[in-house]
Amino acid sequence: QHSGRNIAAFICESIISCGGQIELPENYLKTVYKEIREAGGICIADEVQVGCGRVGSAFWGFQLHDVVPDIVTIGKPIGNGHPLAAVVCTKQIAEAFANGMEYFNTFGGNPVSCAIGNEVLQVIEDEKLQENALVTGNYLKDQLKALQKDFPIIGDVRGQGLFLGFELNGKNKKPLGEKASCLVNRMRDFAILMSTDGPDHNVIKIKPPMVFSKENADELIYRLSIVLKEDFMQLTD
Ligand SMILES: Cc1ncc(COP(=O)(O)O)c(C=O)c1O
Structure with missing residues (x-):
């Protein structure tokens, strides 16, 4: 901020995985999300490892902390072995992309991968x-x-x-x-x-x-x- 630069974003796992399975202190995400947003940044939840029901009491790890991220990144388990990742975001973030810059991705939106992702979500639900x-x-x-x-x-x-x-x-x-x-x-x-x-x-x-x-x-x-x-x-x- 001293050199005229601002925070763009804060990204965090809801339980720190490779750092040693560290659970975040109570209210940590709530407090940090508030600070980041006040400073003009957006909040991203990395659910690549913790997401898709694995934490048990919630489907997404961030729900354990009663926060709503602006962007959620999802990976590994969503494809159950098939190489698949996804990004979910608020309407406001998505609209920021609709400015003519043409975001492009060779494999993005692959219908076979999408079918697999849907099926994985269904199996998680059906098999409880x-x-x-x-x-x-x-x-x-x-x-x-x-x-x-x-x-x-x-x-x-x-x-x-x-x-x-x-x-x-x-x-x-x-x-x-x-x-x-x-x-x-x-x-x-x-x-x-x-x-x-x-x-x-x-x-x-x-x-x-x-x-x-x-x-x-x-x-x-x-x-x-x-x-x-x-x-x-x-x-x-
Ligand atoms: C917590 C976490 N976030 C992100 C990634 C990167 O995901 P991807 O390989 O789908 O880009 C990984 C592992 O590779 C990860 O463990």
């Missing part, structure tokens, strides 16, 4: 996958918290629905990235694919397919409890 994300996700989160009592190496357990994560920490919350990587590799031996996230690579992310069942959750917890007993996973200092 958002409800499954809520019920199974809550169950899994409770089980992870119970596991935390037996294995103090498990730090914070967080997330919503089937968008969960847990930290591996030592004393004084020292991030244990190497042990997290070891855990992920051992789980692969049981045909369970997991991976790490966060700046210290010590957060195990759990974002399974939305058909993930209670039995799948039990299997995951059982295998985790086996690996967490192994020598390398013990806290040494």
Whole structure:
């Protein structure tokens, strides 16, 4: 602003994914959206990872924060494997494009992709996958918290629905990235694919397919409890 420039936009995920499955503090988005709009910017919700019912109690992550973005970006799950992404915006934003500049995109509006996207949305509704994300996700989160009592190496357990994560920490919350990587590799031996996230690579992310069942959750917890007993996973200092 000092050099005569203004804010164009603010873009944010409703749960920070690759940053380590970080849930936003209460009222964070509400406060920031207000500030950005007062400064003349627009607010964009990145729903590429969190959207489409995965957080369970809402279809879109931003709904958890009681805000309405000007633009929503949607990707990965909307195509369920088919390469598809979409942008949804307010009428006011769309009209700003109708100024003769001719926005063009080679693959935009592909009818086959659109049919797939529609079908994915229908399956999520028909098979009650958002409800499954809520019920199974809550169950899994409770089980992870119970596991935390037996294995103090498990730090914070967080997330919503089937968008969960847990930290591996030592004393004084020292991030244990190497042990997290070891855990992920051992789980692969049981045909369970997991991976790490966060700046210290010590957060195990759990974002399974939305058909993930209670039995799948039990299997995951059982295998985790086996690996967490192994020598390398013990806290040494
Ligand atoms: C949160 C998030 N936003 C945006 C993107 C980019 O989406 P796309 O690859 O569809 O451009 C990704 C991943 O690629 C992502 O994880």
